[in-house]
Amino acid sequence: MKIALSQLNYHVGNFEKNTEKIIQHIEKAKKKGADVVVFSELAICGYYPQDLLEKERFILSCMESIDKICNYSHDITVIVGAPSINNTNKGKRLYNSAFILREGKIYDTIHKTLLPTYDIFDEYRHFEPNKTFRLVNIDGKKIAITICEDIWDEQSSDNNFAQKKLYNVSPMEELSKLNPDIAINLSASPFSHDKETKRKKTIQQHASKYKLPFIYVSQVGAQTEILFDGGSVYALPDGSIQNELAYFNEDFAVVDTENRSKPTIQPFKGNIGKIHDALVAGIKDYFNKSGFSSATLGLSGGIDSAVTVVLAVEALGAENVRVLLMPSKYSSDHSVKDAEDLAKNLGIQYDLVPIVDPVLAYEKSLSDVFKGLEEDVTEENIQARIRGTLMMAISNKFGNILLNTSNKSEAAVGYGTLYGDMNGGLSVLGDVYKTDVFKLAHYINRDEEIIPVNTIVKPPSAELRPGQQDSDSLPDYDLLDSILYLYIEKSMSNEQIISHGYPRDVVERIVGMVDRNEYKRFQCPPIIRVSSKAFGGGRKMPIVAKYRN
């Protein structure tokens, strides 16, 4: 059987474009002689529509798209993901389904069994789980169709406690009892830099365990915080990978389950390279899908804004990025020069807007109210907020989106000013630890010096008071990031982290800072997620809780 894998970039709620794309690829699959063409999970509406799924009109639009696509299903079987209505008289209103379209009609519908409801996933909020299992007969072949999480039944419900399987049922185990010939999985599997290997292994294990040709079709592109990296796969019954589709790009392949051809495997890419590609894709899609083309940000001469602006230029083009340099009296000369050098290297428009006048104006305005009081963090924050206000003035006047340049280490410990440097429509580095920001800078400079070396080698500083360095108030980033990783990604307690050899006083101070700053992160911009645990919707913490640790 010839099966087309169609790995596309969908836009949530953009029915017209999604449908058009799907139809184009059906036609392409037909031309290539495919018997079946497979699209990914919730392809019709994009993944994840969140509470748009509660709108009647939204679901009707899904159905209208399915109807349109049916018209193209005459010489081919189309398998495509969309929500479907639960017509029983109980349970959630919808299923997360695979529609099988043949001969101009909906031939069958298979519903998702395992509904991920953890981390970034919220599917039980909207969907009723499937509870019965059957194969779909297509041209004499019995196909086991599953949707994304359905093949992740082996995962544990927890990293930290005794191992326990999260799910009570294994869809592939149930389907295998019915003797399928081929397995097909429709996915929307979000990227994290450590997931690709695990994902391929899961697919290969399913193929070899059930001795089936296994077709796995995912999607690409970003939906604000969540990225899909593609990498669709056709695995042989022995578990080997016959075809692997592109990462971060749309791709298409027709595989033949009867005849083997030469395997096509994607080139290896290291973690930092993957994070780089992910962030560029994340920026690109945020702009494309929100109808904006140009970005702005503030260049400080530091490494975070340097890496951010390079990624922005890669995503949007130099002509679509304009920056401000906003020195204060505490800014070093080399900071301004480093920022200027970078802007010139990239060929982007830049303006120099010193903040000295607004600083004086605020001092004057507040002189009565602050009379007799010492300078403190208030005055540092005023500088950051002046810069934030200037950046938003550029954004408002020229209609570009402000990119936020805070990194994950800063976001974690609250080292940033709300309504100041925490401003922005999208946080580019909010899921990248400072130590990885350095690695990204080296990666960017791998062929030529784009980011001035001085930006990379000088000690990090917010330059909000004379001689300030990050290391005055934070431990070295190597130590900080190691502790943060164990606390955030690995959910360890203080005691567990300390038992890994980290100093108690540092651990307690850092963990306390993370916990106390939930209120700041509550108001931060959406963050492009590249790790297994990002700040944002995947880590929901109460703001006024007393609990620390």
Place this chain on the structure above:
Amino acid sequence: MKIALSQLNYHVGNFEKNTEKIIQHIEKAKKKGADVVVFSELAICGYYPQDLLEKERFILSCMESIDKICNYSHDITVIVGAPSINNTNKGKRLYNSAFILREGKIYDTIHKTLLPTYDIFDEYRHFEPNKTFRLVNIDGKKIAITICEDIWDEQSSDNNFAQKKLYNVSPMEELSKLNPDIAINLSASPFSHDKETKRKKTIQQHASKYKLPFIYVSQVGAQTEILFDGGSVYALPDGSIQNELAYFNEDFAVVDTENRSKPTIQPFKGNIGKIHDALVAGIKDYFNKSGFSSATLGLSGGIDSAVTVVLAVEALGAENVRVLLMPSKYSSDHSVKDAEDLAKNLGIQYDLVPIVDPVLAYEKSLSDVFKGLEEDVTEENIQARIRGTLMMAISNKFGNILLNTSNKSEAAVGYGTLYGDMNGGLSVLGDVYKTDVFKLAHYINRDEEIIPVNTIVKPPSAELRPGQQDSDSLPDYDLLDSILYLYIEKSMSNEQIISHGYPRDVVERIVGMVDRNEYKRFQCPPIIRVSSKAFGGGRKMPIVAKYRN
């Protein structure tokens, strides 16, 4: 059987304080001769701990609290809510449970069956549902114990589509087959101004349907966005209410299922009165539970900041509220006077900080970059952001929390400046439509003129340009709020709203504004929830979606 209803205010993660409170009330119940004392859902850790539930140490702390409380269970049976560990080898790690403590030990544990996972609820993220049913034998009585949502099995999965029951099982129906003598429900039922009647009716229906004495114990207090209003109830087998506990206050009562006494019912309070009490409770608990005592905000002379400051003074005391008046060249004289009058009426500290100097400084700084360009919304936003920066300077310097004064109508249509008047640690009115803000003002002035009448009667204006009025860019608030209510609370589509008699052009414009401003609301402060559908965690919408309507 004598049963004590203990309706308390818990603090998420504050094990020491929650445990101490529970023990005090066990002792009180003993003194009053109670056989059983009942506390509410997740009382041990507070509702809702969100992803703190994923921390091993957090769950161990729950267990330690239960152990401590066991020591006080010698002459009484204690029923108290807490998470418990799922010891089977499959499923989510935890149950949401009622612990029954007797004679110094855990006598039994009953798990919650129906796990709300919609709107503000996220319980399937953390809990495995119960699937088997049994009664608990206490002193010869067979007790049917359920937890909160377990008695809401009749609700529909949707307002808009064909009626369908959300749940597949009815816990009380299952338990009633075992012939219970008494029903007890442990709740954490969040307040919305339209819920009290529905809640009481649900309890009464259960009592009369199953002909059982029905004990319903809820909690009070706010956890940032979510409020619990109390109103615990003891209903007789005929469905009549025998006892109703206080609203928005801790309360305690011992009821006797064998003997009737005179009913105690709470006095009636209208919707606006309830919203008023809810907002005061919401402010009070946010400060108490985050360890802050004082607030600041900007008084514009307008109605939103006027109502907010009055609520803040009620919650925190006049000595704990200090305000700024920040007139611009567009501010009318009466605005400043109205704000001063209000500050004087309330006896709070106020300072006048004109924004003219910072405005000039920004103009100067940006003069080159903006050369030859017309003034537009950029300059209006700069004014709002100067005020936001000044307010945060007060907050930073004096250690008080900035209260946000935006109302729900503004938040809905994006009529507000990010990093300007949208600043704040807590949004007081973000779930109150402008028309209800007016009603709150009248309610506040019901006995004397606290808010200057001029503030209430003058046409609303942001005063960001000469002669600006809200009605220049928005329809009348009566019309606006009616459309918003149908769109947000009632999830209606454009066409449905239009079919209710609203003008097409206005509906389409308003709905478009709501949809386009998801990005702004993503970064707004937490909002005290008083309606059935507030902005925030209960309404999750994608930011870059194309879908409108």
